[in-house]
Amino acid sequence: MGITRHSESAGIAVVTVDYPPVNAIPSDGWFTLADEIRAAGRDPQTRVVVLRAENRGFNAGVDIKEMQRTPGHQALIDANHGCFEAFAAVYDCPVPVVTAVQGFCLGGGIGLVGNSDIIIASEDATFGLPEVDRGALGAATHLSRLVPQHLMRALFFTAATATAQQLHHHGSVLKVVPRDELDAATLEVAENIAAKDGRVIRAAKRALNGIDVQDVHRSYRYEQGFTFELNLSGASDEIRERFDDDLAAQKDKN
Incomplete structure (x- = not known):
């Protein structure tokens, strides 16, 4: 359980997220994830990093329960910093990051996926930002790398999700495969990259980041400021409390 890294084959480093049941990552987990991705990229033998997850879904974002049980704002600050580091580690990784997504990809998961290279x-994967329903903001920077601008705004304001097939239509998802073929399909792409000259691959990653039209670090940090503002105002706590009450009422009905 937690974040692990291993070498799959020559040139391929695999980083796995495993926080059952839904991969809601605690604050320290985001920092660990950043550390493992950076360590993989620093290894001169690495030509590609595969990011994957165990459990029902790829990622459920930050651990909101951790924030609720921690007095003050330190848990929020830690989560903000941890997400920033993890998203940056994916984007700045010296080699391509190929991410395998199953089930739900929500909140912070969008930050990881949106900054990935491939x-x-x-087939059952869905992508979305429930932030507005949770009294928070963030990762619109990364969702806008996955879908066109107006669809991003619609998904963000409504907290709706997009399917893997929709993202494939827009070109942000390379392949959509049956769930039991996900790891194999991801490794097939990674092996294609790993077979190439590592010097060229690393130069290519730097070149592509250098011509990117969006400064993902600055724009995401800007979003985080509004999240903190909502928390300071008390709005976020009120919304999360209502959300918890609604969940409890729904369980009672069932």
Whole structure:
């Protein structure tokens, strides 16, 4: 359980997220994820990093329960910093990051996927930002790298999700495969990259980041400021409390 890294084959480093049941990552987990991705990229033998997850879904974002049980704003600050580091580690990784997505990809998961170089998704994968329903903001920077601008705004304001098939239509998901073929399909793409000259691959990653039209670090940090403002105002706590009450009422009905 937690974040692990291993070498799959020559040139391929695999980083796995495993926080059952839904991969809601605690604050320290985001920092660990950043550390593992950076360590993989620093290894001169690495030509590609595969980011994957165990459990029902790829990622459920930050651990909101951790924030609720921690007095003050330190948990929020830690989560903000941890997400920033993890998203940056994916984007700044010296080699391509190929991400395998199954089930739900929400909140912070969008930050990881949006900053990835290549995305492979299972047929049941969905992508979305429930932030507005949770009294927070953030990762619109990364969602806008996955879908066109107006669709991003619609998904963000409504907290709706997009399917893997929709993202494939827009070109942000490379392949959509049955869930039991996800790891194999991801490794197939990674092996294609790993077979190439590592010097060229690393130069290519630097070149592509250098011509990117969006400064993902600055724009995401800007978003985070509004999240903190909502928390300071008390709005976020009120919304999360209502959300918890609604969940409890729904369980009672069932």
